[in-house]
Amino acid sequence: MKTVFLDCSPKTKLSASGFVASMTGVFVSGNKKKMKLRTKADHEAVLKELEDADTVVFSMPLYVDGVPSHVLPFLQEMEKWCRDNNPGLRVYVIANNGFIEGRQNESLMQVMENFCIRSGIEWCGGLGIGGGVMMNVMRIMIMVFLGLTVLKLAISGVNTGVFPEMGYIYGFLEDLAVVLILGCGIITFDIWLASCINRKKAYGKHYTRIMLPSFVFIIFADIFFTIISILKGGIFRGWFSRKKPG
Ligand SMILES: Cc1cc2nc3c(=O)[nH]c(=O)nc-3n(C[C@H](O)[C@H](O)[C@H](O)COP(=O)(O)O)c2cc1C
Structure with a gap:
């Protein structure tokens, strides 16, 4: 069984979509291939890889309540390719979005389901993840904390x-426990999705999120995006921005 994971984020590295695709891959058995789908230049290689694949997993961000525009030309090309080649593919989708509610990905799922129907391939369902930015930040932070813990252990x-100085190890384990608690919904639904891929079963549509009450999430998100905006020169557009309007 061959499964192709498509990271459809336009980011070249450290995308949430790439991270969830890799995490799902850990629980999927058989031959696995992870690829980027960012530009037209990727289309040919992806379609070539799909020739002998049984399953394709689209992992993508939600953009303006829908499928990112750079993915749409690929879907058009793939639809034609499917009609010509009748590949008998099973399709799963993992979508993540910035807002906390995973259910915001519903319209994206409907687009992907319609794409499968038109292309004559099997729609097996999808997972929508709310709080994708926070998930991504948390996994990067935990890797940084791990590195710092190793450094502190070595220095001490x-x-x-x-x-080893056990205090540092306990400190890291506490941070890890927080991340696992906040991410427990995502991990559980993701393992379930992977088990459906392994068993060649339909998954249906499921939505999960970072396990944080919305009013707490909003405070963290506001602080995070204010800092990012200041660093990127966006809070008072034009005042701090190095970019001149074109
Ligand atoms: C152009 C653009 C449009 C977006 N539209 C939405 C949206 O409609 N709803 C939402 O919850 N998040 C939206 N987001 C946030 C992304 O879905 C979120 O940052 C996601 O985690 C990015 O995933 P990635 O790291 O895989 O690219 C948007 C982001 C961008 C850049």
């Missing part, structure tokens, strides 16, 4: 001769 080992 050299300075004091005590190795």
